[in-house]
Amino acid sequence: MTNTITFNVRHTHQLTQQQIGALRTLLDVVYEGEFSPEDWDHALGGLHTLAWQGAQIIGHAAVVQRAVLVGDQPYRGGYLEAMGVHPDWQRRGVGRQLMRRVNTQVERGYDLGLLSPSDEGRPLYAGTGWLDWPGERRSFTPWGIIPTPDEEVMVYGRADLGLDLTQPLTCDYRSGDVW
Structure with missing residues (x-):
């Protein structure tokens, strides 16, 4: 068996039902059963x-479009979801390769x-050029713009x-975790 990735x-x-099933299984393993139905929905x-x-799928990263504001300026955001590498393959550069592509x-x-x-x-994200957002974080919601001070965001x-x-x-609203 080769170790070529x-x-x-x-x-x-474009994903087959078999690939979707394998991907869902991978994310359940990576997130140790803490990958919610909302998390899954966010990754699609x-x-x-x-x-x-x-x-075998050993790593995954999804980029989905989200609308965001920086101050009062709208931007088209590519939001990283469901990033993970199978535990047997962690610390071998797979995550870094995924992030270069992201x-x-x-x-x-x-x-x-x-x-x-x-x-x-x-550390992986910071090592591939992502920065912490020190400014206020908030979300559009059905109840107006709500601060989300406990959420950490990198850009x-x-x-x-x-x-x-x-x-x-400010991010758009969605079920589950808004960030």
Whole structure:
């Protein structure tokens, strides 16, 4: 058996039912059973970067489009969801390879990238160019714009945008975790 890892990108609609099942199983393993139905829903409808070892999916990162405001300026955000590498393959560079591909997708298709980091994932994201958002974080909701001070957000932006990270950052509303 070879240790060669290959990567490909597929939109949700291009994934087979077998791949969707394998992906859901991978995320349940990676997130130790804490990957909710809302988390799964958030990961669908965008681009899936898949890491393969033979016929097995060993890593995944989804980028889905979200509307965000920086201050009062609207941007098209590429939001990273369901990032994970099978425990047997962690600390072997698979996550870094996934993030290099995610960064390229963000650079080519979105104004900026956004993610809500786990403590375990923060060093990987920071090491691939993502920055903590120190400004106020908030969300559009059915009840108006609501501050989300307990949510941590990291961003990856094009230098030409000149983003002011001290401005409020507002995301669109969704079920489950808004960030």
